[in-house]
Amino acid sequence: MRSESLEDLEEAASAFVVLRPRLFGIAYRMLGSAAEAEDIVQETWLRWQNTDRSTIENPSAFLALITTRLAINVAQSARARREAYIGPWLPEPVDTSSDPTIGAERGEALELAFLLLLERLTPTERAAYVLREAFVYPYPQIADILQLSPANVRQLVSRARKHVSAARREPIDKIEHRRLLTAFLTAAQTGNVAALENLFAADVVSSSDGDGIRGAARIPLVGGPRVAKYIAAFAPRFWPGSDFTWVEANGNPGVLVPGGRTGVALLSIEASPQGIHHLMWIVNPAKLDAFARSRSRGGPTPKRV
Known part of the structure; x- marks a missing residue:
């Protein structure tokens, strides 16, 4: 130098x-x-x-x-x-x-x-x-x-x-995005299979990113009936008492969901006018810790020089 x-x-x-x-x-x-x-x-x-x-x-x-x-x-x-x-x-x-x-x-x-x-x-x-x-x-x-x-x-x-x-x-605005996510949370908490299916697009997928963490599904679930039944099956032990924290992740509303076997999850959705296409569950602790740090700093500010 x-x-x-x-x-x-x-x-x-x-x-x-x-x-x-x-x-x-x-x-x-x-x-x-x-x-x-x-x-x-x-x-x-x-x-x-x-x-x-x-x-x-x-x-x-x-x-x-x-x-x-x-x-x-x-x-x-x-x-x-x-x-x-x-x-x-x-x-x-x-x-x-x-x-x-x-x-x-x-x-x-x-x-x-x-x-x-x-x-x-x-x-x-x-x-x-x-x-x-x-x-x-x-x-x-x-x-x-x-x-x-x-x-x-x-x-x-x-x-x-x-x-x-x-x-x-086809994109939707943030208001509709949050409405769909809110409706999903309500239906998921009550285990209402019919309400869940009504929110889903025909090709809906549920993916859990956990890199092997206990409780994270290792295979994506595909199709409205299968995803709805899976979500409803967890209603009695996953959702009761959950205190959601709304966040903004990658430009869209998301929610931190505490509880369950994985401890906490960041849920984000991909949606269009046809409904919810993808439920994305981030449960990998390293990714959640990084997101928490970015929130505490007010954004993803990289390491100091």
Whole structure:
């Protein structure tokens, strides 16, 4: 590392802190993991410290480049790790009450179900899509980051859009989202199978992300009747006395549900005008602890530099 003054380091730190929410937002959307995104942001800071910054004309572009390339590398290895995950894997939720877009110009690619959908893309496709759709980077800049031609980047983004559009549900607003989640909680507490089925879309799935924790279902449940009966069966011992805590997770209302064998769960839903398509139960203690830390900080602020 070149010799530099304290003033230089303070200037570097100040520039980095301003850009940090954006860098975290890029890495998080790329990986669906706040913990991995924090590690990448920290590594980007270390590289920023050890760079001859006098040669950098555009710090924002340079830091976005480093963050994205690191995230691509991690994404390539993450797929193998997730194959060894015990039970369904769901993205790690983040509190969005103080920063609804997590550092982006648009809130694109932030909902848990959408992040799960992006897992179908290659890391490079995902990077191109995230940089363009959430952060509105121009194609030439994305091309520099990905070391591709602008024409190739346009093709990547177009292909990613088609994949996403083909699988994405018709969105609903936050008011309707909360109404459906509230109605689900009411029906689940009473074990009302008919009411539950009426809330579900035909293709409803219930997934519990616990990485092997006792009490977490290791296989997703599929179909309205099966999911409704499963939820109703737990009503006598899971729901009584539950003191729900409403939260905002990844741009949508969610609820922390205490009790049951897993201790606590963060419940989020994917829904459309057809009803609830996906019940997403986060019971993995590491993910719940990370979400609790993000709430206490007022958002997913990465590690201090």
